[in-house]
Amino acid sequence: MQPPDSEAIAEQVFAALADPTRRAILAALASGGPATATDLAGRLPITRQAIAKHLALLAEAGLVLAESGERRRVRYRLRSAPMQVAQQFLAALARNWDGPLGALKAHLDQQGSTELHQQGSTEKEEGDRQ
Amino acid sequence: MGFPDRIERTVEIAHPPARVWAALTTADGLSAWFGQEASIELSPGGSASMRWDGGHVANMRVERVEEPTVFGFTWHVYGLPEDDPRRTYVEFTLEPAGSGTRLTVVESGFAQLPPDAHGTAFNGNTQGWASELGELVDYLDAAA
Numbered sequence: 001m002q003p004p005d006s007e008a009i010a011e012q013v014f015a016a017l018a019d020p021t022r023r024a025i026l027a028a029l030a031s032g033g034p035a036t037a038t039d040l041a042g043r044l045p046i047t048r049q050a051i052a053k054h055l056a057l058l059a060e061a062g063l064v065l066a067e068s069g070e071r072r073r074v075r076y077r078l079r080s081a082p083m084q085v086a087q088q089f090l091a092a093l094a095r096n097w098d099g100p101l102g103a104l105k106a107h108l109d110q111q112g113s114t115e116l117h118q119q120g121s122t123e124k125e126e127g128d129r130q
Numbered sequence: 131m132g133f134p135d136r137i138e139r140t141v142e143i144a145h146p147p148a149r150v151w152a153a154l155t156t157a158d159g160l161s162a163w164f165g166q167e168a169s170i171e172l173s174p175g176g177s178a179s180m181r182w183d184g185g186h187v188a189n190m191r192v193e194r195v196e197e198p199t200v201f202g203f204t205w206h207v208y209g210l211p212e213d214d215p216r217r218t219y220v221e222f223t224l225e226p227a228g229s230g231t232r233l234t235v236v237e238s239g240f241a242q243l244p245p246d247a248h249g250t251a252f253n254g255n256t257q258g259w260a261s262e263l264g265e266l267v268d269y270l271d272a273a274a
Contacts, residue, residue, distance in 0.1 A: 006241060007132050084210065089133040091209045091218075092240035097139045100164050101235065104153060107163035108145045 006085055012061040013086035021046055022054050029064065029078040036073045135241035140234045147224040150231045151198035154222055178203060191217075199224050207240070216242055 016022045024044050029035060032043070037055055041048035055076050058064040063082055069075035143150055153159035160168035165180025165188065176192040194202035202221040210216060218239040225232045 010133065084214070087209055088207060088216070088240055088242070091207050092134045092137060095137055095208055095237060095240075097137060097235055097237070101139060101141050101233070103163040104150075104233075105141065105143055108143060108149055108153060111162075112145055112149075 007089075009062075009082045010086040010089050012063065013082050016058060016061060016063055019054075021050060022058060025051060025054055025058065026063070026078060029076060034067065034069070034075045034077040036069065036075050038073070040076075133241060136236055136238035137240070138234065138236045140232060142227060142230060143233055144230045146229065147198045147226055147231045150224055150233055151201070154201050154224075155195070155197075190220075193219065194221065 016026065024046065025040060028040055028043055035043075037048055037052040040046075040051045040055075044051065055064060055066075059066050059076065061082075063079055064076045065079050067075050067077060153163060155170065155172050157168045157170050160170065160178075160180060166183055167181040168179065170176070170178035170190075170192070172192060172195055174193055174195060178190040178192055180188045180190075188205055190203040190205045192201075192203050194200050200221065200223055202219060204217040204219050206212070207214065207216050207218050216239070218237050220235065220237045223234045223236075225234075
């Protein structure tokens with residue numbers, strides 16, 4: 001069911017995030033909304049030329065969208081769709097089942113050793129249901 | 131190799147399936163090891179929820195109930211926004227193993243794409259936000 005390009009999308013997101021300049025640009029667009037290269041140069045300790053170069057790469061990768069803004073200046077908007085693809089892969093890595101399953105075993109062991117009478121009532125309920 | 135669509139774990143538990151089943155499918159059981167508080171309507175389509183200290187809440191939809199061997203539910207994908215429609219499916223399978231139980235949990239659906247990842251709907255959505263903000267400005271201007 002997995003479309004062949006979802007991993008390519010996620011890879012572009014992770015590659016973009018691995019670079020501190022591109023990470024700063026994406027963070028600025030996420031927190032402040034669409035901005036021009038000049039706007040970003042005023043907010044980040046990066047030259048306008050470097051920002052323009054990185055924005056072009058990010059637009060090519062589909063991570064930002066170039067739009068014509070006021071006075072024909074190009075504004076860049078973060079595209080959240082590829083981020084959502086990457087986020088889902090992170091969800092699989094972040095899911096922790098080992099902790100809860102360990103807690104389940106510990107719970108049943110504790111219940112078994114200290115509450116034998118409860119097991120009796122559980123078996124009685126089983127019997128009542130059948 | 132790619133990212134995983136599914137996560138699978140198997141554990142051996144030294145208690146019979148009926149005990150494990152109760153721990154997985156009752157509010158008292160779930161709140162003893164999984165959530166801090168739990169509620170559950172144990173039938174397909176029923177809703178269940180767990181709550182943790184700190185305010186995190188998991189809302190589940192019960193999908194399969196085959197006592198005492200299969201219990202399945204769907205829930206929201208961990209880490210995605212609350213309004214994201216994607217859900218993963220969690221299925222517990224209980225098999226007798228000697229006097230105990232072999233419990234397998236499979237969670238699948240991590241690799242599904244957002245329904246609008248490639249379409250215009252997504253861009254429409256962000257423009258929707260921009261236009262909603264624009265409408266708010268118009269509304270406030272009109273009210274002033």
